[in-house]
Amino acid sequence: MDALDGNAIGGLLIDAFGTEMTAAATTCATCDASRPVAELVVYRRAPGAVVRCRTCGAVLMVLVTRDGTTSVDLSGLARIDR
Amino acid sequence: MERTAIHGRLTWQVAKVVSVDWETASVATIELDPPSWTGHQAGQHLDVRLTAEDGYSAERSYSIASAPGEPLAITVERLEDGEVSPYLAGELRPGDELELRGPIGGYFVWGPDDGGPLMLLAGGSGVVPLRSMLRHRLSTGSDAQARLLYSSRGWEDVIYRDELGQYRDGARVCYTLTRSQPTGWTGHTGRIDSALLAEVAWPAAANPLAYICGPTSFVETAAAGLVELGYPPQRVKTERFGATGGR
Amino acid sequence: MSSPVSRGFRHLHPASEEEAGRVPPGQHVTQGFPVLAYGPTPHTPLESWTFSITQGGTAKKSWTWAEFQALPAEAITVDIHCVTRWTKLGTRWRGVSVDTLLSQAGCDAPYVMAFSDGGYTTNLPIADVTGGRAWVAFGYDGQPLEPEHGGPARLLVPHLYFWKSAKWVRGLDLRETEEPGFWERYGYHLYGDPWKEQRYTGD
Numbered sequence: 465m466d467a468l469d470g471n472a473i474g475g476l477l478i479d480a481f482g483t484e485m486t487a488a489a490t491t492c493a494t495c496d497a498s499r500p501v502a503e504l505v506v507y508r509r510a511p512g513a514v515v516r517c518r519t520c521g522a523v524l525m526v527l528v529t530r531d532g533t534t535s536v537d538l539s540g541l542a543r544i545d546r
Numbered sequence: 547m548e549r550t551a552i553h554g555r556l557t558w559q560v561a562k563v564v565s566v567d568w569e570t571a572s573v574a575t576i577e578l579d580p581p582s583w584t585g586h587q588a589g590q591h592l593d594v595r596l597t598a599e600d601g602y603s604a605e606r607s608y609s610i611a612s613a614p615g616e617p618l619a620i621t622v623e624r625l626e627d628g629e630v631s632p633y634l635a636g637e638l639r640p641g642d643e644l645e646l647r648g649p650i651g652g653y654f655v656w657g658p659d660d661g662g663p664l665m666l667l668a669g670g671s672g673v674v675p676l677r678s679m680l681r682h683r684l685s686t687g688s689d690a691q692a693r694l695l696y697s698s699r700g701w702e703d704v705i706y707r708d709e710l711g712q713y714r715d716g717a718r719v720c721y722t723l724t725r726s727q728p729t730g731w732t733g734h735t736g737r738i739d740s741a742l743l744a745e746v747a748w749p750a751a752a753n754p755l756a757y758i759c760g761p762t763s764f765v766e767t768a769a770a771g772l773v774e775l776g777y778p779p780q781r782v783k784t785e786r787f788g789a790t791g792g793r
Numbered sequence: 794m795s796s797p798v799s800r801g802f803r804h805l806h807p808a809s810e811e812e813a814g815r816v817p818p819g820q821h822v823t824q825g826f827p828v829l830a831y832g833p834t835p836h837t838p839l840e841s842w843t844f845s846i847t848q849g850g851t852a853k854k855s856w857t858w859a860e861f862q863a864l865p866a867e868a869i870t871v872d873i874h875c876v877t878r879w880t881k882l883g884t885r886w887r888g889v890s891v892d893t894l895l896s897q898a899g900c901d902a903p904y905v906m907a908f909s910d911g912g913y914t915t916n917l918p919i920a921d922v923t924g925g926r927a928w929v930a931f932g933y934d935g936q937p938l939e940p941e942h943g944g945p946a947r948l949l950v951p952h953l954y955f956w957k958s959a960k961w962v963r964g965l966d967l968r969e970t971e972e973p974g975f976w977e978r979y980g981y982h983l984y985g986d987p988w989k990e991q992r993y994t995g996d
């Protein structure tokens with residue numbers, strides 16, 4: 465199945481961060497590649513949304529929604545700037 | 547033009563369906579009247595949620611088809627094995643309620659301040675947010691020139707056909723029909739490739755701003771093609787739809 | 794505010810009365826077979842594929858594809874339940890029982906961590922992959938298991954939520970302590986019993 469991009473989880477990101485995040489700048493902690501959230505690779509049909517680096521495939525963010533609250537793990541990112 | 551700001555949590559609201567108009571045999575534009583809509587930017591989308599009597603719910607995202615300032619509308623392609631799209635483009639009627647939230651998105655957006663010239667590449671229903679941009683360009687009197695290259699299976703699948711045929715003066719629309727063409731068709735055929743882009747796209751020297759929307763494989767081929775022509779990657783904005791149409 | 798019911802929106806396949814007892818709480822029956830993925834589909838050629846039982850950093854026993862195909866396999870028909878709320882009834886598989894694999898490896902531990910191509914992991918107590926409760930499946934619906942559904946082989950543990958049935962499985966690592974696998978680390982339940990609706994940590 466085809467992966468999507470960060471645009472596809474715009475609503476989910478607002479749930480997690482409280483604000484629009486698709487234009488936010490990210491840096492991969494594994495390979496240092498920088499690109500906006502919208503250009504990251506997103507696998508959305510999963511128990512959670514998994515966001516990967518387009519350059520090296522490393523997992524950058526994992527978003528999980530439970531009882532209406534969305535949490536986000538950012539451990540794969542070196543940085544994320546709005 | 548004032549940018550729409552998003553404050554805090556994005557909340558669901560229940561909109562009234564104003565009208566359902568068929569663009570093609572399987573594509574419908576749905577005009578909506580939400581109780582508290584703050585406006586949107588061209589290119590943004592909204593999330594829609596359907597709930598069945600047994601509590602089962604399904605959510606999808608759809609690009610906003612209307613330009614800022616126009617009555618809110620989305621355009622939905624009915625997918626044969628879809629769960630939500632056959633309901634929206636098939637069952638939904640004026641007077642029904644539709645739960646939605648939005649507007650969403652801050653990367654794949656265009657306003658007159660962003661300038662041009664615009665290079666818009668649409669794969670199938672990927673034309674929807676680009677149509678919002680073209681209408682916005684027109685209604686704001688922006689002097690940014692625009693070219694739309696629209697890839698569609700056949701002429702009968704082209705969405706907004708009459709409207710796109712009206713563009714003159716600084717906006718040019720061309721099509722490539724990949725599966726079937728009407729008799730006497732002299733336009734492009736086949737999927738987009740480097741040769742077609744070299745012919746149709748703004749040269750990189752014009753410093754164009756590109757927006758590409760459609761299925762993932764279309765977007766990746768098109769984006770690579772523009773970068774090959776010398777477009778700086780940061781001037782090529784992409785939005786991928788899944789094989790299931792809406793995101 | 795609770796969501797209004799969307800007039801005329803029906804869930805595609807409501808369970809029949811006869812089926813209702815087979816559907817765990819909060820689940821809905823599907824006729825399709827949704828593909829869920831957390832990364833790109835791996836494509837390991839069969840010539841390089843192996844399945845291993847590992848412990849303390851070493852492979853206790855390993856099978857090539859040919860060796861795996863020579864093991865006793867069985868037909869399995871089970872209901873499966875995904876934590877994303879779909880349930881598929883009467884799915885038909887072909888695979889090798891994990892009991893067979895562990896007995897050939899001749900070792901034991903209280904827990905296993907299943908590991909897959911692409912880096913996916915999921916943890917299970919040994920009791921939940923033995924006693925005829927788990928298989929390494931390579932056939933689905935009479936055909937070789939397709940890559941998008943986890944082929945060439947996936948773990949099949951139908952009594953737990955389907956995220957425990959690791960796609961593209963390459964082995965089981967025997968562990969003394971229970972550590973969370975991929976989804977368990979991100980908030981999903983360590984055990985995952987669909988009949989107790991153990992979706993998330995603390996459920």
